[in-house]
Amino acid sequence: MKNLGYYNGKFDELEKMTVPMNDRVHWFGDGVYDAGPCRNYNIFAIDEHVDRFFNSAALLDIVMPLTKQALKDLLQELVRKLDTGNQFVYYQVTRGTGIRNHVFTPGKGNLWVTLVPAEISDGTTPIQVITEPDTRFYHCNIKTVNLIPSVMAAEHAKQKGCKEAIFYRPGGRITECAHSNCHIIKDGKLYTAPTDELILPGIARAHLIRKCKELGIGVSETPYYLKDLMNAEEILVTSSSNFCLRVDYIDGQKVGGKQSALFEKIRKTLLDEFLQATN
Known part of the structure; x- marks a missing residue:
């Protein structure tokens, strides 16, 4: 694949992915995210990024749908599906799915992941x-x-x-x-x-x-x-x-x-x- 989208267990090329209209992210931007670079299919500083991701969710009382280790294993699996090992790995969790209502939707959050080819700047150009x-x-x-x-x-x-x-x-x-x-x-x-x-x-x-x-x-x-x-x-x-x-x-x-x-x-x-x- 040239790029990849993932949503609650389903994945495909980004252009072919869809998500439910009543995911709370559409109504309220109700979610958190994290992201980082991947080179040679190795995700850089994954422990630090995942720790921050889970902390962001905890600060907003969003229920994670999987453990830290399960997320890291999933991300490592997904990066292998792209044609290049140099990527930018983005992941977010939204509070859940339900009819629009300001109060929280009970239950686990929805997990999104996107992977796109990317290179890191060497920082030599101001x-x-x-x-x-x-x-x-x-x-x-x-x-x-x-x-x-x-x-x-x-x-x-x-x-x-x-x-x-x-x-x-x-x-x-x-x-x-x-x-x-x-x-x-x-x-x-x-x-x-x-x-x-x-x-x-x-x-x-x-x-x-x-x-x-x-x-x-x-x-x-x-x-x-x-x-x-x-x-x-x-x-x-x-x-x-x-x-x-x-x-x-x-x-x-x-x-x-x-x-x-x-x-x-x-x-x-x-x-x-x-x-x-x-x-």
């Missing part, structure tokens, strides 16, 4: 971004499928020829990006927003922090602001699709580029970890 007011709710730490603010911000970035949008809250506090985490290098140290209800605790973010500590680079998980972003020595963007990207323009203004050697050390370390884990 990106341009925009800044965007963060209009999201206060459950950003839960990876829900309610992504309208992120969708609109991503579209605004695209319209301006940019790759990502960096969110800020009233007062200028930087939270994260439309579909990534954001960090800065200042005085040779990594600064990243704390994992409170305003950001998603990214898996790539966790790997970045861990590798910086291994490299002897100081890490501070504290709030930082628009002025810090614009004056940073480097601005880094991380996600499960792009482990470490460097920003060179924000809202058309040249930024960063003052710690190129340090960025390269971080970038290479993260990429090497991925390549070694997926051989």
Whole structure:
């Protein structure tokens, strides 16, 4: 297969898959998801992603239809059905199926999986971004499928020829990006927003922090602001699709580029970890 869709035990090419109209995701966006890269049919950091997936569901009282190990076994089975081993693996669970009603539908959730061919960026090409007011709710730490603010911000970035949008809250506090985490290098140290209800605790973010500590680079998980972003020595963007990207323009203004050697050390370390884990 070139791609694959899965829904509650049934699978086929994405274009041939259908789901019930009364899945609660259609009425309320009532579900959570997770996703990550696969290389050579090896799903990277699967334990961390599945743990976060189950935690997101638990925070919203969604009943998982299978165990963590059963999900990991299923995902490993499904990736083998594609023609290429380099894929992006997405999975979500919705609260269930029933007539539209705001109160919960009793029972187990519905499991969705999609697999599409994908390659990981090596992070050598810097990106341009925009800044965007963060209009999201206060459950950003839960990876829900309610992504309208992120969708609109991503579209605004695209319209301006940019790759990502960096969110800020009233007062200028930087939270994260439309579909990534954001960090800065200042005085040779990594600064990243704390994992409170305003950001998603990214898996790539966790790997970045861990590798910086291994490299002897100081890490501070504290709030930082628009002025810090614009004056940073480097601005880094991380996600499960792009482990470490460097920003060179924000809202058309040249930024960063003052710690190129340090960025390269971080970038290479993260990429090497991925390549070694997926051989």
